[in-house]
Amino acid sequence: MMxxxxxxxSIVFLLQFFISYCRSLIAASVREPLxxxxxxxxxxxxxxxxxxxxxxxxLLQLCPERPEERGEIGxxxxxxxxxxxxxxxxxxxxxxxxxxxxxxxxxCTHFVAVVLGRRIAFSRNLFAQxxxx
Amino acid sequence: xxxxxxYLVWTLCSLLEAGVIVCAFKKKAxxxxxxxxxxxxxxxxxxxxxxxxLQHYGLASSEYVYFYYYSDTxxxxxxxxxxxxxxxxxxxxxxxxxxxxxxxxxxxxGTAVFSYAVVHQAETKLVSRFVVELSQxxxxxxxxxxxxxxxxxxxxxxxxxxxxxxxxxLGVYFSLLAANYALRNLYPSMTLLFQILPPLxxxxxxxxxxxxFWRIPxxxxxxxxxxxxxx
Numbered sequence: 001m002m003x004x005x006x007x008x009x010s011i012v013f014l015l016q017f018f019i020s021y022c023r024s025l026i027a028a029s030v031r032e033p034l035x036x037x038x039x040x041x042x043x044x045x046x047x048x049x050x051x052x053x054x055x056x057x058x059l060l061q062l063c064p065e066r067p068e069e070r071g072e073i074g075x076x077x078x079x080x081x082x083x084x085x086x087x088x089x090x091x092x093x094x095x096x097x098x099x100x101x102x103x104x105x106x107x108c109t110h111f112v113a114v115v116l117g118r119r120i121a122f123s124r125n126l127f128a129q130x131x132x133x
Numbered sequence: 134x135x136x137x138x139x140y141l142v143w144t145l146c147s148l149l150e151a152g153v154i155v156c157a158f159k160k161k162a163x164x165x166x167x168x169x170x171x172x173x174x175x176x177x178x179x180x181x182x183x184x185x186x187l188q189h190y191g192l193a194s195s196e197y198v199y200f201y202y203y204s205d206t207x208x209x210x211x212x213x214x215x216x217x218x219x220x221x222x223x224x225x226x227x228x229x230x231x232x233x234x235x236x237x238x239x240x241x242x243g244t245a246v247f248s249y250a251v252v253h254q255a256e257t258k259l260v261s262r263f264v265v266e267l268s269q270x271x272x273x274x275x276x277x278x279x280x281x282x283x284x285x286x287x288x289x290x291x292x293x294x295x296x297x298x299x300x301x302x303l304g305v306y307f308s309l310l311a312a313n314y315a316l317r318n319l320y321p322s323m324t325l326l327f328q329i330l331p332p333l334x335x336x337x338x339x340x341x342x343x344x345x346f347w348r349i350p351x352x353x354x355x356x357x358x359x360x361x362x363x364x
Contacts, residue, residue, distance in 0.1 A: 001313045002318075002320045003314075003318035004315070004319065005313060006273065006311055006315040007311075007315035007316060007319065008307075008310045008315065009276075010276065010309070010311035010312040010315060011308075012311060013276060013280055013304065013307075013308040013311075014305065014308035014309060014312060016283075016304075017279075017281075017283070017301050017304030017305045017308055018305050020283070020301050020304075020360040020361065021301040021302060021304075021305055021341075023354065023359065023360045024294065024297055024298050024301060024360050025298075027356075027359055028353070028355070029354045036239070071235065071340060071344060072344070122334065126143075128186075
């Protein structure tokens with residue numbers, strides 16, 4: 001009984017903290033506009049949508065990885081999938097939750113696109129350095 | 134003895150703990166977040182100590198079991214003070230540090246008394262039972278306190294990104310530990326899961342704190358209202 005209560009509480013707390021933590025990671029990128037290069041590569045002109053997530057992620061994986069971004073991309077992918085689970089389960093009975101998950105997944109896409117922009121700039125710098133050596 | 138996976142996660146976790154201290158030093162966050170760094174340093178030393186005892190005496194030895202549980206309680210107390218220091222930072226503008234410290238000591242004393250009340254009728258190994266009980270209760274108190282701290286962050290409109298991320302990662306860590314504890318009680322037969330899950334959970338906190346120290350500048354700000362799930 002007590003263990004069940006602790007489990008229920010901890011799951012609610014975990015969801016609350018995990019969602020807020022992921023949003024804090026995404027928050028900084030929300031205000032960051034997409035570079036011209038990213039817009040050209042991805043074809044994204046309007047605000048990012050969840051449908052573009054997989055494609056942007058594939059493009060991201062084609063770029064040389066920056067070690068410091070490894071963890072955050074993994075976490076945002078987990079968050080994106082978790083939002084998908086919420087939408088296909090709980091959100092079916094709560095339309096406002098469905099809108100929220102849609103917007104959140106769009107922001108995840110925007111975050112990945114911003115990281116893609118950083119990686120393109122990083123690769124370009126790396127290439128320029130090699131050329132000068 | 135732990136398998137290859139166990140040793141790998143153990144090493145990774147220890148490296149991440151050392152990484153937190155290095156990142157904090159490099160970014161001049163060691164002194165401002167001294168309790169968090171002391172906890173990470175203690176955690177690293179305990180990891181090294183556990184490894185040495187494991188090599189000398191083995192996993193099933195009473196030496197290892199005693200060292201494991203006693204050091205775990207010590208680490209929980211360190212983590213409790215780390216959490217209290219985050220409270221002090223959030224309430225620093227209200228000049229309430231003294232009240233926070235007093236409250237923290239009283240709550241720690243209260244938890245210890247409660248833990249003793251639970252185990253005092255045991256006829257054998259009273260101290261060991263008390264140590265384990267105190268550790269478990271402090272984890273749960275830590276979870277509730279982190280939630281209270283998060284509510285205070287939202288209410289006081291705390292904008293320091295690094296501080297917010299440190300609090301949230303602590304919340305995720307405590308929630309995972311509490312869930313693990315509850316699952317262990319509900320489904321004791323799922324031993325494989327409980328061999329894999331806790332070490333991975335243990336890696337999350339140092340990874341998140343190292344990230345917060347390394348990637349988030351002290352002057353970075355955000356609107357915490359944007360982060361709240363429940364408004």
